[in-house]
Amino acid sequence: MKKNVRVLITDNVISNMGDAAILLAMKSSFEEAFGPGTDVRNCYCGVTREAGPFAKFYPELHFTSTLWNAGRDWTIAKWDIWGRLIRKTATERFPLQARLRRMGFPLFLLTSHERELFREFEEADIISVAGGACLSTSWTVPFMRKSRVAQYQVAHALGKPLFVYAHSLGPFRDGDNFPDLLHDSLDHAAAVLCRDAEAVKAAREQIKLLGDNVHQTIDEALRIIPRPPSKLLAPEKKKPLRVGICVHDYIWPGAADRPAKQADFEARIARVCQSLLERGDTELVFLTSHQKVEGSFQDDEPVGRRIQELLPAPLRPDAHHVTGFVHPREFSYFMGHCDLVLSSRLHGGILSLVGGAPVVVLEYEPKSRGLMRQIGLEDWVLTMADATSDEITAKITELLSDLPKTRERARAGLAEGQKLAKRNIEIVVEAAQAHWAKSERGVLPSRVSQAESKP
Structure with a gap:
């Protein structure tokens, strides 16, 4: 050698x-x-x-x-x-x-x-x-x-x-x-x-x-090997369940009205978040894989803020935001400790899975479904453009309903990946x-x- x-x-x-x-x-x-x-x-x-x-x-x-x-x-x-x-x-x-x-x-x-x-x-x-x-x-x-x-x-x-x-x-x-x-x-x-x-x-x-x-x-x-964050990224978990949200501002190729398409996506995710928070046993944490840092060309943090503003005021305190630079290894550890992660970013999903969390992936390009298919988790993929808020909520609810089984599937998929x-x-x-x-x-x-x- x-x-x-x-x-x-x-x-x-x-x-x-x-x-x-x-x-x-x-x-x-x-x-x-x-x-x-x-x-x-x-x-x-x-x-x-x-x-x-x-x-x-x-x-x-x-x-x-x-x-x-x-x-x-x-x-x-x-x-x-x-x-x-x-x-x-x-x-x-x-x-x-x-x-x-x-x-x-x-x-x-x-x-x-x-x-x-x-x-x-x-x-x-x-x-x-x-x-x-x-x-x-x-x-x-x-x-x-x-x-x-x-x-x-x-x-x-x-x-x-x-x-x-x-x-x-x-x-x-x-x-x-x-x-x-x-x-x-x-x-x-x-x-x-x-x-x-x-x-x-x-x-x-x-x-x-x-x-x-x-x-x-x-x-x-x-x-990648996860590592604990060097600082506290969000308040300690207070509800039985914590769901991570990693969503982004997409270019929507071919859309006649891109801002309207993005607004529709954010409204759908807001309805999903509202449904989860209204359960009473769930809190949310927003963390994007495209953060606002010096030299970055895309900042997805405002997407989470806009979604939070669409929530009824009494529910907003249970939706936390992580801002600023987070190292990928620390992202993996932090999001991996959620009970489930909803991600429209491919690597938001990958890093969360590596950290230990089951993921519902919103596909925006073939690469997202392609990866999940290879590790036996394609049924955890929905389309970013067309999945309704009810469909997304139903998939999350299904996976949360039997967390031991869901986590076992996530571990098996990760091992194969x-x-x-x-x-x-x-x-x-x-x-x-x-x-x-x-x-x-x-x-x-x-x-x-x-x-x-x-x-």
Whole structure:
């Protein structure tokens, strides 16, 4: 087994808890597989220019720059022709420089700042696309696509094993050319790990990946380890039952009146909350996986506030809100101690399940149902767009009516999910070792040494 492996993870969006949970779990999996000396680095991609606030929130993660910075940020103050030329050509220059580098040429196509980023790719042993759902029509808008694909091209040109780690490929809208842009890079990847059957279908039918490097696994966040919160997040439980609520502000693709669609959703959830509170034995706690913190691009906390305002005034004191940053491990522990969690966020549901709580999942994209189907809990899924308040309330009531049985099903589903999630790193290790063995035999060009990489 190779020692002191360096892993470079691209395309993470650390500003939401789901992606953060995936990165934390990936780091643990790589260290478990290759040893404590494993150096896992994350190419930061977010709305702030640098990873500063997230380096503060996640000191256990090592952040680096990304081609996104080279193409959009680093010369932002230089609005002359030369500055614009540097930005606009970054996604072409990096792959070309990688090909020339393998032929022994120096880094003459890159600026000094860009060379530092290039060495992150050059000195990596494994390059992996972060787990999640960034490779879809919705989450990789046209102006971001070149920088994503260029990173994969650099990996291939340098002879690095490239992985797509437990991903929801797609959905892709009709007429979108993104699958065509991805084809060559993913077709030559060491492994493409799809976290559900829908992603496998997108890989096969839309990206046209026909080789044996496509595998169905499951979301890596199922491997995260919960920990108790460092501070009190909500008042101590006073009622026999506590139900967690993790709901969000959705984009509602195709809706003629998006605000009206969102308002209807919140009204339905408010009626569910009212029904639960009127039982007299239940209290609620609202905690979102997309919190209002510096650098985040989406804040779901106002959704819970608006829902609370729709409740009759006498019921509101039993609906508590958790605000501000909560670490994914602490989210898992806290929500996992609820008797049940209602979540429209996929990772709100995953982290709650890992922490020990049964979950009713409101599906907004195929990935939610796909995960629950794999762990035998698809009957706990309702649709975010169409499920009525009565249907949601009935499902919650059904699961609460026999909590021992419900908890046993949740534990069994979690065990199956964690077993599937372990396959992610097992496949990566096997494919990486095969890649390195071919490289050593000369089937692949040998990797450039760190000494040779210095300018």
